[in-house]
Amino acid sequence: MTQLDKLLAKSFVGPFIVTFGIALFVLLMQILWLYLDDIAGKGLSFFMIMELLAYKCVGLVPLALPLALLISSVMVLGNLAEHYELSSFKSAGVSLLRVMRTLIVFGIISAVISYACSDYIIPAANLQFGARMYDIQQKKPTLNMEPGVFNEDFNQFTIRLGGRSDNGRDIDNVLIYDHTKANVGELSEIVADRGEMFSADGGRFFVMRLFDGHQYVEQRPGGSSGRSTPFMRTSFRSYTKIFDLSEFQLRQHAASLFSTNRSMLSSWQLREGVDSIATDIAIRKQALSNHLLAYLPQLPRDTVRYREQFNNMSQGDIDRMRMVDSIQDASIRNDSIADSIAVDTGDTSAIGADGIADTAALAVTETVQPRHGVSRRDSTAYANALSHELVVGAAPWPGIAAMLDKVDPDDRVRIYNRARSSIRSVTGQAQSAARLLPGIQESMVKHVYDMHMKYSMAVVCIIFIFIGAPMGAIVRKGGFGYPILVSIIFFVIFIILTILCRKLAESFVVDGVFAGWMPCLILFPVSLWITLSAMNDAKLVDTDRMTQAYRRARDSKRVAALRRAVSKP
Template identity: 25%
Template structure:
């Protein structure tokens, strides 16, 4: 736990350092952060402790004494098996109740710490929103540097009206935050920039011209009232919930809601596209997941539809089936180009809509997959403790080494294998490349056959690698050949 806490400190060093925070706030942050480390710490702890314990037993010939007394390895492990099963149940309770609360407390505390000083709330490369600071605004900077990040490069500010409308834009090449410990006002001094303001006109005719005012400045000072920020309550909670902040009951409910909502979105979008195309006369029979249509075929479908409309206007109805070329030949020459251009424009518009909608749907399904992944991870964490015990205990009995030497190395290698398989599987599951349930269980399922294999070998008093019987088979094969050659 101590090792992972130090890793966490380095991850969040930007949130904690240079903010003037007391030791109580930093201690509270680490206390809230510790439960979220359990999914990494506990499996490694069970694996390492079981290898050390049973390795020490085997090294000191305790197992030999047990077997001489008629006590098998399974019987010697019986009490620990009961304990590990109980530990798995406690782990599930912890993952379902404590970790979600911990994630929410950590998130809220980080947000509240970030609001202590405006420089801390400004993120490089993105617009940072300042609400409740006397004057609402969005600030974006390319770079922060200097003492406490007080100097800013390439500043863009969108100032808000009372209706939260951005009608003023300020751009400056550089900026500086000047503050005093005794004052609730921070000065943002901008240098070498331009000021743009949209003018609100009462006349409809003038509004169509979109009038605005522009001015250039060498130095421009903005006063930011931070009285509310300085009185920030670090324990303030926000109703922000992610998949990691939910228990099993909430996850199951939200997964069902997200699934229905996503299907409704897809169905509505599919109907909209089919209506706009006007090319599929029986869309209910079309499987959008199997149909892969090229742009050329798509254009032909639209052309066919447009030609049908024009033919109906110029020709009487006919029951014969005609190709696109035949239908185009019945139109006037200038109508050929019109029809094809209409089809191309329709296809281009539809493809643009599909591409834009694709990104939105991918984010929706990624959010949906992350909920399923979090649900199964709670169960997988509990079972991983049990399975890793059956990996570590027989492995320690086989290698017959105690202490923090070889057992530590083996435990870390096995844990890293288990951990990285879980990380890669989780990322694949979020992207939809594999089922989220498999992504949560994959690392545990890979360790399961290893645990069964090691338990069987430890029970039969065999070594870690059993190539002896293979060598015996090869020797026997050559002996038979020698006998045959002698005859």
């Protein structure tokens, strides 16, 4: 390592650590406002809050790294240019890329760290954060018994304290409404002059011991005449009420319950999820196409097996699955026979709007269209179908109306009913697929986008080095003023592009892969242009040329006006 590399490394490490911490803190505070309502008032310990913040900080590392690299690179090169050190390097024959070599190495290391965090650490951290937040959201707020306030923290109980001593144990003028039996019309009220409250069994129970009070119970009017209105009043010297505090304690659920979320998957898991979703889409399309075979047997059947059901299964599981399939097939055949009987007898009430009798049409079609290995009974039914007057009369093809005119009115009604049932069934299947497929495709696009964003967030670390360092050489200002302003502009552009590309991908405007890489594809030419401008000591906005153009235009106007004045007689 040369002296130049050591100088750049020492100048870069300090601002990078500071800006990385500031960026991480700002992004964390922005995210924390979203969960403040869920965390406040739950009585969480300091270590639990620190654990949540640590999990969330890990998830913000890929977003804070590019911002820290951008700000620190602008600061380092801006300081060198401001103190004419960069000009000295260039006069000694050192190019700008040679000066940036150390920063490029830091950018490559940051890109590797960003990808490692996105693919290995962040999924586990998001999984733990999601599980802890779910536990916190399910937890009730901390029990707070304030005097003069009706407390409804306990389920079906309302408690009001008239006064409370300084020790937090002695209470007076206690009023408790009990609604545990309100569904049967029984209401209970407890009134006591004084008492005490405390927790027992390590905080598992809340005990209220009341003295010198009354209990009033009112029941729903009953009896044959409805005039019986029993009312009970009980006086007591001591009354103890115990409440369960388990609902106020934090329960930890298994983190595996939340492991299917996209933000909790690594790249290979996202890739498997994309393949699984694509297979689900293909299976749904196959089911829709094969469903048409019940009504159009001329169509070829799609026999592609997308998933092997018997892989990694024992023989007992296979036998049980076959037994269940045979029972289901038998029930389907019975339903189809019942539906066909309902149609043949003219009972149209058995045909629902969703095509309940489509199995009947399937059964009728299978009797007309023979297959290999059919029984003699099916062959007889096929022969009878061929000799039917509807088939025989259709030889010269007089048209559908003429064919239907040749059958009996009762048969014509049954044909119409079967046609309506078939149309409803096919339409229902198509509408169901059209309603479900967009949601499944959107989930697949989100998986693809998140998978490629892991790579894109790593590559943008290197791109920001080629934006920040040349910008520092151009603006020639160090410190936190101009560098932060310049860096925020480019970082906001990057965030806007990221959000825009996500929306475009979810709206099926662009492909998920292209949407994930679009911010890098847009910023990469910008970084090359800024780097070339800094290497040539050019300005981003050349005001001299604009001034010269303005002067030429102004002089031309004056010459033209002078010529017009001279040409006048």
